[in-house]
Amino acid sequence: MTETQILNYALNQFAGIDAAAFELSAPYWQRKTYGKGEFYNEYKNVCKYLGFILDGVFRTYYIDDESAEEKNVFFFSKNQVVVAYKSFVTQTPCSYYTESMTESTILYIHINHLTELYGKSHHWERFGRLVAETAFNLAMNRAEEFMFRTPEQRYLELIQNHPDIFNNVPLYHIASYLGIQAPSLSRIRKRMVGK
Amino acid sequence: MTETQILNYALNQFAGIDAAAFELSAPYWQRKTYGKGEFYNEYKNVCKYLGFILDGVFRTYYIDDESAEEKNVFFFSKNQVVVAYKSFVTQTPCSYYTESMTESTILYIHINHLTELYGKSHHWERFGRLVAETAFNLAMNRAEEFMFRTPEQRYLELIQNHPDIFNNVPLYHIASYLGIQAPSLSRIRKRMVGK
DNA sequence: CTATATTCTTAACCCAAGTTAAGATCGTCA
DNA sequence: TGACGATCTTAACTTGGGTTAAGAATATAG
Structure with a gap:
């Protein structure tokens, strides 16, 4: 299967984009590869592109003014859309960095x-609405994780629901995503051995 | 100004709904009042209505299985839309309760x-998109509050940004909204007296 | 204006995460 | 293989929220 066919298939699955609708978009899609550590979009830049990940993993993170620490907000991986949603839809500067964590192709x-x-x-209007709903779900799930779950529960759910991320990302990045420090994650893992 | 005129004005401000577009909708709007403690929508119900608050304050909360505690997720007040967004757009059962905290009219x-x-x-398509973006912003702001700020910072920002809520809601509901217990909020308030 | 319920604060103790720094483990490549 | 850098764990101590229960302050109603 060619990359274009993969995209066509994914868009059909996601939003029912059919062959004719996909044809309309075909001239507009471009291909790009990223090395580890390269940025999809940076702080203060306006996000002008919506990407579809053929391969690789991206993370978007925030830099805390006070602690100067990076805080991971989202991970995006294969066959998902990668975009700084708010910046994209409002065409305003982004609060985050979005970086490729691996060799990636979009x-x-x-x-x-x-x-x-x-x-x-x-079909494309529908696509736009579904991207909006996906973005809402991502943000709401993230809010719910922090409002209703303990760090330990968040850790277990990450392993359950996103083994792909868990298995391909260093633990200190996982810790940051869970909202805790690396030593705390170590303690959680140790506590859990007895279960 | 009649209630219909208030609505017309608000919809025009929010999404540029003009007189003609508003006319299309006029037969569909209904009025309802709520007493303190009455529900706009309940857990496991599908949210079938989108409301515009003429007066009053609503809260949506989650009931934690384990602790059986109520956790406040959002407050909605005068001149805002009240809706259980995810349930409404997907027409699936809601995870939350949304309750009127005062005498309210929508x-x-x-x-x-x-x-x-x-x-x-x-105009109405635009309205739908803007409601989606508003819902995304609410959820994302909530996620950011918990990911990047301490309870104390969240408390200060609530006072700054939502004095209307702060001034009309008991502190134990504020504490729940901030993700802490009432005694912790008391300690935070005490700590801050010295500043 | 008192009685009552609601709301808020305080105290004492517990526990989990933060912090810092050291050391163990793992990977990779010369 | 051996040495370096990256990653992970551990220890010791600090800090702040959770929990429970008591009591103080505030509202509300009779």
Whole structure:
């Protein structure tokens, strides 16, 4: 399967984009590869592209003014959309960095082209709405994790629900994602051995 | 100003709904009042209505299985939309309770009518998108509060940004919203006296 | 204006995460 | 293989929230 076919298939799964609707978009998608540590989008930049990950893992993180620590907010991996959603839809500067954690390949489309597609086909409008709902779900799930669960519960749920991330990311990045320091994660892991 | 005019004005401010577009919706809006403690929507119910608050304050809360405690997730007040967003857009059962904390009055519209309006006017499509973005911002802000701020910082920001809520809600509800117990909020307040 | 319920604060004790620094383990590549 | 850097764990101590229960302050109603 070619990369374009993979994209076509994924968009069909995600939003029912059919062959004709996909054809409309075909001229607009571009391909890009990232080395480990390269940025998809940086703090204070406006996010102008929506990406589809063919391979690799990205993380978006915040830098805390006071502690100067990086705090991981989201991970994005294979066959997912990667975008700084708020910055993208409002075309305002981003509060985060989004960095490739591995060698990665994406296909991406410019916001102007996407907006153009919204006008041309209801399939693409539907796509836009579904991206919005996905972004909402990501943010709400994250809020719920922190409001309702302990760090230990968050750790267990990450292993359950996102083994792909757990298995491909160093523990200190996991700790940051869980909202705790590396030594605390070590203690949690130690505590759990007895269970 | 009549209640309908207030709604018209608010929708115009929020999403540029003009007189003609508002006319389309006029037959669909209904009025409802709530006593203190009455529910806008309950756990396991599908949220079928989107409300606009003319007066009053609502809270949506989660009941933790283990501790059986209520955890406040959002407050909604005058001139805001009240809705259980995820339940509303997916028409699936809600995880939360949304309760009126005061005597309240809302105007509300059924999802089927709203969907109908989406098809009739780009103004209403725009409204749908803006509600989605508002819901995303609410959820993302909440996630950021918990990921990046201490309880004390969250308390200060609530006073700064939402004095209307702070001044009209008992402290034990504020504590729950901040993700801490009432005695902890008391300690924070005490600590801060010296500043 | 008192009685009552609600809300808020305080105290004492417990426990988990933060902090810092040291050392163990793992990977990788010359 | 051996040496370096990266990652992970551990220890000792500090800090702040959780828990429980008591009591103080505030509202509300009779």
